[in-house]
Amino acid sequence: MYFLSWLSHLCRALSRPIARTAQPTWGSFSRSLALSSQRRIPEFNSFVARTNTCGELRSSHLGQEVTLCGWIQYRRQNIFLVLRDCHGLVQVVIPQDESAASVKKILCEAPLESVVQVSGTVISRPPGQENPKMPTGEIEIKVKTAELLNSCKKLPFEIKDFVKKTEALRLQYRYLDLRSFQMQYNLRLRSQVVMKMREYLCNLHGFVDIETPTLFKRTPGGAKEFLVPSREPGKFYSLPQSPQQFKQLLMVGGLDRYFQVARCYRDEGSRPDRQPEFTQIDIEMSFVDQTGIQSLIEGLLQYSWPSDKDPLVVPFPSMTFAEALATYGTDKPDTRFGMKIVDISNVFRHTEVRFLQDALSKPQGAVKAMCVREGANYLKKKDIESIRKFAADHSNEEVLPVFLKNKENWNSPVAKFILEKQRLELIRLMEIQEDDVVLLTAGEHKKACSLLGKLRLACADILEMNGMVLRDPALFSFLWVVDFPLFLPKEENPMELESAHHPFTAPHPGDIHLLYTEPEKVRSQHYDLVLNGSEIGGGSIRIHDAELQHYILGTLLKEDVKLLSHLLQALDYGAPPHGGIALGLDRLMCLITGAASIRDVIAFPKSFRGHDLMSNAPDSVSPQELKPYHIQVSWPADSEAENESFTPSRKL
Template sequence: MRSQYCGDVNKSHVGQEVTLVGWVNRSRDLGGVVFLDLRDREGIVQVVYDPDLPEVFDVACSLRSEFCVQIKGLVRARPDSQVNNQMRTGEIEILGTSLTVLNSSAPLPINMDKNQHNTEEQRLKYRYLDLRRPEMAERIIFRAKVTSAVRRFLDGNGFLDIETPILTKATPEGARDYLVPSRTYKGQFFALPQSPQLFKQLLMMSGFDRYYQIVKCFRDEDLRADRQPEFTQIDIETSFMSSAQVMDKTEEMMRSLFKELLNVDLGEFPKMTFAEAMRRFGSDKPDLRNPLELIDVADLLTDVEFKVFQGPATDPEGRVAVLCIPGGAKLSRKQLDEYAKYATIYGAKGLAWMKINDLDKGLEGIQSPVLKFLSEDVVKGLLERTDAKSGDLILFGADKANIVSEAMGALRIKAGEDFDLLKGDWKPLWVVDFPMFERTSDGGLHAMHHPFTAPSGMTPEQLEADPISAISDAYDMVLNGCELGGGSVRIHNSEMQTAVFRILGIEEEEANEKFGFLLEALRYGTPPHAGLAFGLDRIIMLMTGTSSIRDVMAFPKTTTAACPLTNAPGFANPEQLVELGIDVIKSEEEKETPE
């Protein structure tokens, strides 16, 4: 039905007849000449109809936006004065000789203009229309180019694309599983995979050496801009490669991807330990475009008569850190209160501040509600350590170390954006040497990555003797404050895996029930192996410059994990529930609602 795509017509086609199909993007009647902007997935081209062909012209006059049409016409160059450099096809236009309406369009339920103001609910309900908009189409096409480039790179480096099961068994990945009831085993359930973790390890045990898969994963968790109940991973696993080798190879892949598709040279990726990242930036995924750093000052405040500072300063689990914001003294009291409110989201109880209005005036040039609690020597020490200048603002965080790191890390990001401090376009890095475990709220231990991650340089006995100080052989790739992917060297013997399960409170009976197949497989010559999984949606989100992964997915869910397009989730047929042996229990609110 077509000779080429609309966006591909150019000066080389001048004098040729073309046949195009697509949608009417816009129609204009200018003094008896109809200008038609025809759009398909590759772009827009201008088609001109004049009254010399009355029957065709009458059809052109009747068109509205989003009519699906076929056109035939002669390609001609535009006069120099009419060239549109904003369009790929801006040097040419098509003199229409034929026009067929393939399908008309009812009045549209959403606005299709570039500067549309549709709600996200509307965009998702009418996603098939939303995806026609060029900016959305470009993102989905770009996504296809990314996956193609990834496949070419991995195929070219000896990786095998192998599929793993979607119906599987629940694994401890840190989020709730989506469960699928079994009809043949009533009362039992499959789980949709949160990742192919165990299967890709089993593939290494099977001798396939290098595996990859661009795979759907599922997590029933609270959603944010960069989270979805179903998402896509670039999943990678290797045998006989160290963590350094895996990092080198996947870094090469990411550099190749950015160079090919964005013509961006990411350069070498620096490495930073988890401890350093938390100390300097309050985050394990720091945005290195932001020059602000957290500065520890507990040693300066151990003797002050202000318990808000003194308590954390003398507590082994506490932390007192400051953030010096250049030019921040211009913030009003109302704005400072907003910063304090923002910090409370991350657990802070408040936010002390100090404005350096005029450094030359000493204490008289400093404004702060906590200044009365600080001696001149303490203030001098703070100014020296932060290298504060006149016009700067110092923000204080004082609490348990994890709260200070999280709250001050979030303020660092906010201040960097508010004061336009970001420098450079792309700042990648590797974060390494993560703790093996972290404390839970009830005092237990939780695997920071997952329970199949190997510790660095420890025997099972050493690990069980002091698990909280263990460092894992794990690594995260971070770009502009966004975690692109994370991975680790895996445990490849049953003794170490059993020890990790015990530390996590998974006793032998439970371990055998959930992971007996893995523990047995580890007994049969399992090779050393390591891997990594990238979040494809996040990568595309960053590369296309949008702020939500929903903008780079064809059919995403809302933040409440619903699909306005299909009205999913929905109620099951009662006969199906009986067949599955499932009884739906109504909530108290539903019981009280009259039928």
């Protein structure tokens, strides 16, 4: 784990500036957002004291009397002051003549980040003093009147250095962090993208935006659902992980096309880059098949895609789960780069190398390899060691780096066991070039692929750290993954089955007959949408037949069907065929903005331990306040110690 976190740390440090430079800066972004929606620019000055925003002023405003409201960003020699509002920066000239002494006093004495209102005239900057880097750099404001609206106390840190602060400090003073250009950009872009999604769904395709309850009852196996005590002794609501049941019931209710930007809840304890509450674009349709949902989503993303990015090309490529596993070692391949996994079992079918022999003789045994292009140039000795250690940490199988054409680096211990014939066959099969490095492993198909899949990403991190350009930050590589298995063997008891996704997923029409004989072989009508190696959405065609649903829930999954009697009953009363999908909005926006964490696209995120570091939630509650809910706290036995360790400090 140490290796991985070190890797991702370095990698992030490296990739961040790249992502940043690709993004617009103060003053330009509000216009670009507005223009992107292909309609007139919103009126940002309606209903308020200002006549203009700071960021919108240009030479075309010369001579206009304006009133501006904003924050004092900085001041130069008591002559100039830069005023900031949500749309950008503008330079204000502090009057120096005696008659304007009171105005000067206000503007010179107010601490930085104080809020002021100024009125004056837009004038040209003197020749030579224009600032081409500043969107308002051709003009400045000659102030006539000024009013201090609110004075700012000494800040805990300078606003401009904020990004260098720890995330804990940023979260504690979130209202200051939100003033940064990046947070303003992220939140405004998120709002715009969601608005366009709504236009597409609601105005173009007749979807109905329907709110579903978040106070619901526990779903079978819903161990990750927060509980909400009610005023009835022993009765609890739960906060659902998704509106799954409700959206299916809406289809039974004939609503035909539902969507919701739905708040969902998942209690997973402490998990980095997960939030206890998150948002999904939740969609369900009647009379639809998998292709229909996929086309809908492709159109949705294309329509709502930010205009400062390259337009999306649809349809997105599609890949079966089996292919994704075999080629990328994961069900969410990052298809921005190659380094695909190749099955080289046949090359070694008659090998005398013992560990390859052993692997191949077992069921599903295989020899797998992955070619790291120019690896000999970009991977240092310590990187190779890191890779081997990474493999050792993640698998029982070893991984062997092999240099097939680069004789100078021919130092792999296994190299001498590879016959010349095999070497040539591998070079042909994998199109090996001079300086390429092959990573080779052997073992059970899934495990070997999975190991190489992880190594593929770890190598990509290393290669990029060492200067290779592998994953273009401007590239958005979408991929459908389809034909998942419907069931998986339970981890704790492999003789029993559990749903690979959820028990309402319909089986693949071609595999229905297997349900009663070999259910573990049944593929599902589930589909995942993957972007740059992250799962950003998933959905399925649902079971609309009550009998089939009953068989799967009760007989195959051995769930208590009584807990879902309302759903089973609903299927009996004229349920249409239906299917849907949910897109994870936080992760999607995180990828679009190139943010380091989903916390950067959420206004008030929780820390990874689930705390609000600003208000200190969750917090203690008096026994008196628990009384109406008929609950009491069970303090852990060694309460002192445990309590201590749980005290929510200001740490993440």
